[in-house]
Amino acid sequence: xxxxxxxxxxxxxxxxxxxxxxxxxxxxxxxxxxxxxxxxxxxxxxxxxxxxxxxxxxxxxxxxxxxxxxxxxxxxxxxxxxxxxxxxxxxxxxxxxxxxxxxxxxxxxxxxxxxxxxxxxxxxxxxxxxxxxxxxxxxxxxxxxxxxxxxxxxxxxxxxxxxxxxxxxxxxxxxxxxxxxxxxxxxxxxxxxxxxxxxxxxxxxxxxxxxxxxxxxxxxxxxxxxxxxxxxxxxxxxxxxxxxxxxxxxxxxxxxxxxxxxxxxxxxxxxxxxxxxxxxxxxxxxxxxxxxxxxxxxxxxxxxxxxxxxxxxxxxxxxxxxxxxxxxxxxxxxxxxxxxxxxxxxxxxx
Numbered sequence: 216x217x218x219x220x221x222x223x224x225x226x227x228x229x230x231x232x233x234x235x236x237x238x239x240x241x242x243x244x245x246x247x248x249x250x251x252x253x254x255x256x257x258x259x260x261x262x263x264x265x266x267x268x269x270x271x272x273x274x275x276x277x278x279x280x281x282x283x284x285x286x287x288x289x290x291x292x293x294x295x296x297x298x299x300x301x302x303x304x305x306x307x308x309x310x311x312x313x314x315x316x317x318x319x320x321x322x323x324x325x326x327x328x329x330x331x332x333x334x335x336x337x338x339x340x341x342x343x344x345x346x347x348x349x350x351x352x353x354x355x356x357x358x359x360x361x362x363x364x365x366x367x368x369x370x371x372x373x374x375x376x377x378x379x380x381x382x383x384x385x386x387x388x389x390x391x392x393x394x395x396x397x398x399x400x401x402x403x404x405x406x407x408x409x410x411x412x413x414x415x416x417x418x419x420x421x422x423x424x425x426x427x428x429x430x431x432x433x434x435x436x437x438x439x440x441x442x443x444x445x446x447x448x449x450x451x452x453x454x455x456x457x458x459x460x461x462x463x464x465x466x467x468x469x470x471x472x473x474x475x476x477x478x479x480x481x482x483x484x485x486x487x488x489x490x491x492x493x494x495x496x497x498x499x500x501x502x503x504x505x506x507x508x509x510x511x512x513x514x515x516x517x518x519x520x521x522x523x524x525x526x527x528x529x530x531x532x533x534x535x536x537x538x539x540x541x542x543x544x545x546x547x548x549x550x551x552x553x554x555x556x557x558x559x560x561x562x563x564x565x
Contacts, residue, residue: 221288225259233554235259246521247534247548263306270334296336316363323358340392347379367417368437377407398441419495454502457482469519478510501542514559525556
């Protein structure tokens with residue numbers, strides 16, 4: 216792969232064993248990370264890069280912190296912004312890097328903030344608190360916003376709430392950043408819809424459930440008032456034999472979108488699926504252990520031939536080469552120690 220790539224890993228820092236963000240060089244050809252340094256961020260629970268690749272954003276106790284990604288891959292702090300709510304759990308930006316969206320697990324709030332031209336975080340554009348009760352179970356007792364993304368057509372904002380088992384759909388005002396509720400996907404009770412991603416062509420949605428341990432595949436068609444969304448497949452996130460207490464953690468796609476990946480806590484595994492670009496349907500190739508505990512996130516290398524597992528409980532990153540034809544992953548490098556890794560993003564340095 217041409218160019219230089221960096222990995223940025225967010226970690227909790229409350230115990231003093233990590234500063235917040237670990238900066239690592241990426242060896243794409245051989246499929247592993249080389250630790251470089253750390254940047255101070257209070258409890259970096261999620262990191263995401265701008266679509267331009269010039270800025271890195273991290274959730275922190277103070278709200279959101281922005282960093283300029285320097286030509287050598289190091290980080291230079293830009294600013295921080297308060298979200299006027301409890302700390303978030305997930306971030307996303309839109310394709311034009313005009314807005315950043317924050318998912319609030321603890322207070323059930325989805326927050327929209329402006330992004331400045333230099334990549335720093337601007338003022339709050341809008342914010343909505345979800346209300347309602349789920350089941351009597353603690354995890355799904357009240358609202359927990361877990362994933363927020365703007366739809367590829369730019370018209371709507373979809374917000375997954377694993378506490379009330381819904382994905383709410385808001386019409387999005389691109390000029391002002393304001394939200395208006397227009398529809399919702401009502402999921403099975405106690406299924407806990409956690410994360411979702413879109414295909415690049417905007418035709419398909421992949422929604423992962425934390426407690427139900429499945430991925431639902433939906434078709435997506437834009438609309439004036441609300442989009443048309445239809446479920447076409449449900450597929451397990453685990454293999455036939457798996458641990459009883461299993462929770463799906465994260466889903467990712469390969470750069471060419473031919474494959475999808477899902478990590479599972481409890482089972483401490485990763486499932487790999489082939490993806491049909493025309494139909495959007497998934498076929499499971501394998502579900503195999505990741506040699507660590509609680510794979511909270513996974514990162515797919517730019518060549519699509521390697522993956523890294525962020526093992527939160529064991530405090531390690533493990534590296535694997537992927538054999539799609541045989542349905543295997545093979546550890547290809549010694550693990551790297553990072554205290555309580557939460558999330559990873561690989562960025563091509565501009």
